[in-house]
Amino acid sequence: MGKSGDDITALMLEAPQFNTLSQAELEILGKHIFRKNVSENTVLCEEGSSGDSLFYVVTGKIEIRKESIDGRQTVLARFNKGASVGEMSLIEHSPRSATATAIEDSELLILTRKSFDELIESEPLIGIKILKNIAKSLSTRLRYTSGRFADVFK
Amino acid sequence: MGKSGDDITALMLEAPQFNTLSQAELEILGKHIFRKNVSENTVLCEEGSSGDSLFYVVTGKIEIRKESIDGRQTVLARFNKGASVGEMSLIEHSPRSATATAIEDSELLILTRKSFDELIESEPLIGIKILKNIAKSLSTRLRYTSGRFADVFK
Numbered sequence: 001m002g003k004s005g006d007d008i009t010a011l012m013l014e015a016p017q018f019n020t021l022s023q024a025e026l027e028i029l030g031k032h033i034f035r036k037n038v039s040e041n042t043v044l045c046e047e048g049s050s051g052d053s054l055f056y057v058v059t060g061k062i063e064i065r066k067e068s069i070d071g072r073q074t075v076l077a078r079f080n081k082g083a084s085v086g087e088m089s090l091i092e093h094s095p096r097s098a099t100a101t102a103i104e105d106s107e108l109l110i111l112t113r114k115s116f117d118e119l120i121e122s123e124p125l126i127g128i129k130i131l132k133n134i135a136k137s138l139s140t141r142l143r144y145t146s147g148r149f150a151d152v153f154k
Numbered sequence: 155m156g157k158s159g160d161d162i163t164a165l166m167l168e169a170p171q172f173n174t175l176s177q178a179e180l181e182i183l184g185k186h187i188f189r190k191n192v193s194e195n196t197v198l199c200e201e202g203s204s205g206d207s208l209f210y211v212v213t214g215k216i217e218i219r220k221e222s223i224d225g226r227q228t229v230l231a232r233f234n235k236g237a238s239v240g241e242m243s244l245i246e247h248s249p250r251s252a253t254a255t256a257i258e259d260s261e262l263l264i265l266t267r268k269s270f271d272e273l274i275e276s277e278p279l280i281g282i283k284i285l286k287n288i289a290k291s292l293s294t295r296l297r298y299t300s301g302r303f304a305d306v307f308k
Binding site for chain 1: 242245246274278279281282285286288289290292293295296
């Protein structure tokens, strides 16, 4: 499963957070990102724990579940190949509000907040491109979710 | 109306986009921001035109209106002292989806995209703080608007 190491920049280019980066910038970013193969039922991050990574799904499937007050598990979302989750972990330090589990054998690209902070220190302009992409993606989702405008004046 | 020029950093600190900046950073940012007094009924930006500024309301009131298909004007929002509008203009280049008008004599702080881009060039770490704040604010609004999670895994 997975492609050769040389393809990591091509994979990153598929992620909306990274798709405005140049080839040279993707190669720099690639040094801060790692690939990981996880088997079915691997818990990536638990509700209440400190979230600290963006996950990009190369192959496989990730399920997000939340425990309700009566202890029942509710599935909030499933993420397939090409989706990314946890991007706000790069920015906010609040605990995860849900649990993420691989429900198939999956291959992920992972960018931790620590790595992102190091990237910002050494290559702030790459950090700026990624943050602009995250804001654009949130703005689009806000427009979609609310049927209104992320920024009513935009 | 309005405070003395020395107070601009204190005013900026009230805006959620800037409230994580140090005093030294606020002073640098202050060179890229201008204050403007506008009289009642001044149109700040028209629907369909290219939006290019963040407006922070120091005093007064801004109304956002949109024309519906039948030509009627709908008021989408009113922004008072302490609110800011147009932040996505710093990031996206799409046309304004609504018209903004001062409905009282108002004092504004204005950061244009051009100035923001210059700031990013010269002081990228300040740009990063502002972009992180914009993302946090969008994420909070998304959580509020949807009653769910901006980022379901966060």
